[in-house]
Amino acid sequence: MPELPEVETIRRDLASSIVGQEISAVKLLFLKTAKNKAAFFVGALKGHKVAEISRTGKLLILKIKSKTKTEIQNYLLIHLKMTGQLILAAGAKKIGGGHSLGGNSFADSVGGELPNKYTRAVIEFKGGTKLFFNDLRKFGYLKIVNDLELARILKAGYGPEPLTPGLSAAYLEGKLKNKKKNIKAFLLDQKIIAGLGNIYVDEALFAAGIKPMRIVASLKALEVKKLYQEINKVIKKAIASRGTTFNNYVDSAGKKGNFSRLLKVYGRGKLPCPKCRQPLIKTKLAGRGTHYCDYCQK
């Protein structure tokens, strides 16, 4: 389940390896993964260079360099949804006389040849580097949009991000005023905060000592401030750990995230609460598995 820290980890890795590189071929192994018509999708990428890579929430945005001044500015959007992976395989290195040793880092860390049965698309670069888009459940997508469409998507669907000035305790106070939603659903809403998902919402609420089913309008100013601080803290730590691998998240080298062992409540079922040792509770809220401590969270 890639959330902000996982997508940011991938963004940083890709930025250092494919920015400036020219796309030589695009292969679609599952047509519906590309949200545009195949011919248009391939045409918009092939022969173009990657200008830069950014991210909004869980959405990865590759700016595609236009070939001429009049050519429209395109972006490749990549959303991993639940099970998407982006794996880079370096091109065969020319080493005099030697055989190619470990050219595929994915095989080294996870063990598997690429493409595999879940590979939905492959983007190949001139130097031989290949970017594999794997997605077991086919929820993820690739989509070419122009600058107008991108602006519209970002404006309509994404609120401020953690760790940016746009997200503040005051902003949250304004958003939750008079609202009757529970805080779990509130935090999962990308239009309110971009980038949080099920794992980090449960972790932030535990750290802030707030029960996930609390109605947002009932939160005291002090609780909102604490929540805001804990959201930033957990996201910052998770990025530093290169994300959380719970099911199948891996970075662009095929390696797992290190934050999993730092999780306090997510995926811990009825294990003792790390603070009070009472058994944690797992229930369902906002249609999602929800983990919390009935004693530590008020």
Add this chain to the structure above:
DNA sequence: GTGTTTGTTATCAA
């Protein structure tokens, strides 16, 4: 065969 997993959207109800 059943229930569970989640990011996002679609749909329905209040």
Add this chain to the structure above:
DNA sequence: CTTGATAACAAACA
């Protein structure tokens, strides 16, 4: 009209 809650999607595993 707004808001909120829930189903649906997809596929694999216990």
